[in-house]
Amino acid sequence: MNQAANILSVRDLDVSLPHRSGRVHAVRKISFDVKRGETVCIVGESGCGKSMSAMAILNLLPRGAERNAETLSLLGEDLRNASESRLRRIRGNKIGMIFQEPLTALNPSLTVGEQLMEVYRRHRPQEKANARARAIEMLGQVGIPDPAERISQYPHQLSGGLRQRVVIAMAMMCEPELIIADEPTTALDVTVQAQILRLLIDLKQRFGLALLLITHDLAIASRVADHIVVMYGGQVVEQAPTAEFFRRPLHPYSKGLLGCLPTSQPGRHGQPLQVIPGTVPSLIGDMTGCTFMSRCKEAQPACAANIELQRSGEHWVRCDRVTLPEAL
Numbered sequence: 544m545n546q547a548a549n550i551l552s553v554r555d556l557d558v559s560l561p562h563r564s565g566r567v568h569a570v571r572k573i574s575f576d577v578k579r580g581e582t583v584c585i586v587g588e589s590g591c592g593k594s595m596s597a598m599a600i601l602n603l604l605p606r607g608a609e610r611n612a613e614t615l616s617l618l619g620e621d622l623r624n625a626s627e628s629r630l631r632r633i634r635g636n637k638i639g640m641i642f643q644e645p646l647t648a649l650n651p652s653l654t655v656g657e658q659l660m661e662v663y664r665r666h667r668p669q670e671k672a673n674a675r676a677r678a679i680e681m682l683g684q685v686g687i688p689d690p691a692e693r694i695s696q697y698p699h700q701l702s703g704g705l706r707q708r709v710v711i712a713m714a715m716m717c718e719p720e721l722i723i724a725d726e727p728t729t730a731l732d733v734t735v736q737a738q739i740l741r742l743l744i745d746l747k748q749r750f751g752l753a754l755l756l757i758t759h760d761l762a763i764a765s766r767v768a769d770h771i772v773v774m775y776g777g778q779v780v781e782q783a784p785t786a787e788f789f790r791r792p793l794h795p796y797s798k799g800l801l802g803c804l805p806t807s808q809p810g811r812h813g814q815p816l817q818v819i820p821g822t823v824p825s826l827i828g829d830m831t832g833c834t835f836m837s838r839c840k841e842a843q844p845a846c847a848a849n850i851e852l853q854r855s856g857e858h859w860v861r862c863d864r865v866t867l868p869e870a871l
């Protein structure tokens with residue numbers, strides 16, 4: 544793998560968190576890369592470890608969490624032992640962040656402009672004088688009408704969609720190399736979701752952004768991603784370039800997620816959507832064998848043994864029921 548082209552490289556990232564009945568092993572040796580200009584989507588149901596993976600990259604894990612990784616590097620810089628002051632210079636500067644709920648990302652007592660300018664002044668002290676012009680420019684870039692007037696408004700004066708645009712503008716203020724977006728459209732109305740998604744696609748194309756997008760929604764991933772990473776039970780169970788993934792999904796969990804998509808069920812109007820029976824595992828303590836086994840229609844006794852990822856080209860899958868061809 545050519546690490547030089549990678550904005551972000553993650554190898555064997557592992558996260559555990561304290562819990563009253565033991566430790567939650569939320570992320571179990573996951574590996575992936577995000578290349579320049581590429582969008583990687585981490586997909587999976589709630590509780591699969593997606594958010595903890597993002598938080599681990601940013602070192603924003605809850606108190607008592609333990610993080611280990613073989614590699615965790617941003618533009619070749621090792622983030623594993625980076626000091627908190629170094630990480631503060633990286634977050635908001637080299638890595639922009641967008642979270643699910645725009646209201647929690649914005650300070651209700653500061654105007655939109657003050658918040659955008661604060662990010663710029665902190666990371667670009669020598670260019671302080673340009674902060675206001677930059678804030679107005681970025682509000683315009685994310686499609687906020689009348690940015691010179693909007694800059695003086697408070698978050699509560701804006702709709703949910705406009706607030707999320709402000710958060711996106713804030714993430715982009717310092718021209719980051721990478722944006723990490725955790726469920727950026729989930730808290731929004733359906734029509735606004737589509738607009739925000741279009742905006743992310745557009746910004747990615749215009750600015751050549753690298754984007755790590757976390758979503759439970761494969762339909763979103765299909766529209767935005769260059770590369771899909773499917774997580775289940777804290778592990779990567781499949782990853783592949785997007786076209787390849789949708790042409791040839793291999794893991795029974797991925798096939799289950801695809802079966803839940805309304806668009807993948809032509810002629811099923813009026814019929815209930817498919818669901819994957821059962822629930823995600825608790826992730827407390829150690830687990831042996833395939834984490835999806837209890838919900839899998841194809842499970843066999845051999846699945847109780849530990850299953851390694853197998854690979855063909857850029858397609859990886861963690862299932863021994865799948866026989867990969869030599870080259871896909």
Ligand SMILES: Nc1ncnc2c1ncn2[C@@H]1O[C@H](COP(=O)(O)OP(=O)(O)OP(=O)(O)O)[C@@H](O)[C@H]1O
Pocket residue numbers: 560561562567569587588589590591592593594595596605759825826
């Ligand atoms: N603060 C915490 N303390 C202990 N365990 C936690 C904490 N936050 C999350 N977990 C556990 O870590 C595991 C992974 O959670 P995570 O939030 O990463 O999942 P997710 O796939 O992002 O789901 P969601 O979309 O619901 O956030 C879950 O078992 C969850 O219960």
